[in-house]
Amino acid sequence: MKKVLLIDGMALLFRSFFATSVYNRFMYTSNGIPTNAIQGFVKHMITSMETFEPTHVVCCWDMGSKTFRTEMFDDYKANRPAPPQELIPQFDLVKEVVEAFDIPNIGLAGFEADDCLGTLAELYREEAEVIILTGDQDVLQLIKPNIKVALLMKGYGNYEVLDENGFYEKKGLTPQQLIDLKAIMGDSSDNYPGVKGVGEKTATKLLMEYQTVDGILENLSALTKSQRQKFEDSLELLHLSRELATIKCDVPVSCELNDATITIDRNKVANKFDELEFKNLHGFIDKVC
Structure with missing residues (x-):
């Protein structure tokens, strides 16, 4: 059976950034571009692909802070600080890295990554097993037959994977x-x-x-x-x-399952790593190639 790994790109990127920025480790390139979040993101992404062995992978992103939710309620997420200066250039660069793996980047202005995850999970679950990788507990509402959520735990490769039964045991409620x-x-x-x-x-x-x-x-x-x-x-x-x-599961995004089939070109990824001076990550490519 096909198995799709849907990655919450924002959750992985932010988690990776703060895991190292707390020690002021921003890992600059020789041009002065910080890459700490991207390097952590890549490790999380490859480790999850190694763990779950998906046949297909898609990565979902927020596209700016203005969404239909901020239009409904001015104070929605208004308490969030602006992203740190060192993270800002990494938002676009990380998508380039994902592209180098030939993994689709999906996002839509006016909606959050969660809405894209929900829509695609609903789309794929008829013909594939879907695993959503995130650190965001809100995403647990998407669990249903053929959709599991893998919550990132501390470190790399540690997950709490929940299906309907697991969620009910934990919360005493249904995901809905x-x-x-x-x-x-x-x-x-x-x-x-x-x-x-x-x-x-x-x-x-x-x-x-x-x-x-x-x-x-x-x-x-x-x-x-x-x-x-x-x-x-x-x-x-x-x-x-x-x-x-409520995570919307009917937003106008789509990605044909065939376009998400894992087909990694080792040289393409290695060239991108060289461009960003990821000296320690070349060994990671072998894990999924």
Whole structure:
């Protein structure tokens, strides 16, 4: 059976950047271009290909900070600092490196990488097993038959791979209920509020009992007075938060499965590595060639 590895490029790039920048290791080329994030990204990408042995690979990216979510809610991700100066030139360069592997780069202005991952996963799961590689827990909502999520753990080659059963064992909820969980408890990293005063524990308990946000709202009279008040005070924000939390699986991106077949030209990759002065990464090419 075909096996597609969908890579959350932003998650890998940011993780790789901060893993070394904390020690001020930016690994400049002789032209003064920092490459620390790209080098870490390449190690993560190749290690995951070695681990999961996919037949096809696609890499998804954010295309700027303005999306339909920021249009819906001005404060969405507004608490995020601007990317560090040393990371900025690496956004375009990393895509060139992915291209050198003949792996498609997919992204669409107005949407996040997550939306591209969700759309392609939905597209491919009819004919392939799909593994989404990310460090972002939000992506767990995409788990369903033929779609697993591999969460990056510390170091290289360490993953927590979750399917529907694994997610249920971990959370006591279905992956789909994660959207409603986030709608209720909000998300401080994405900067949307949810229901003020209701945390993960209470939200999980309510969803176990009433299944969905709609189920909870239909049973407000059964909630404690304090809980009922909190939901009534936050109704508008609750519905908004649910929309913000939902990964769209129908955005207008496509990538034919055939275009994502792994066909790595060793010389092409080696030339790109030489251009960026990746002295220590040539051995990695052998792992996937």
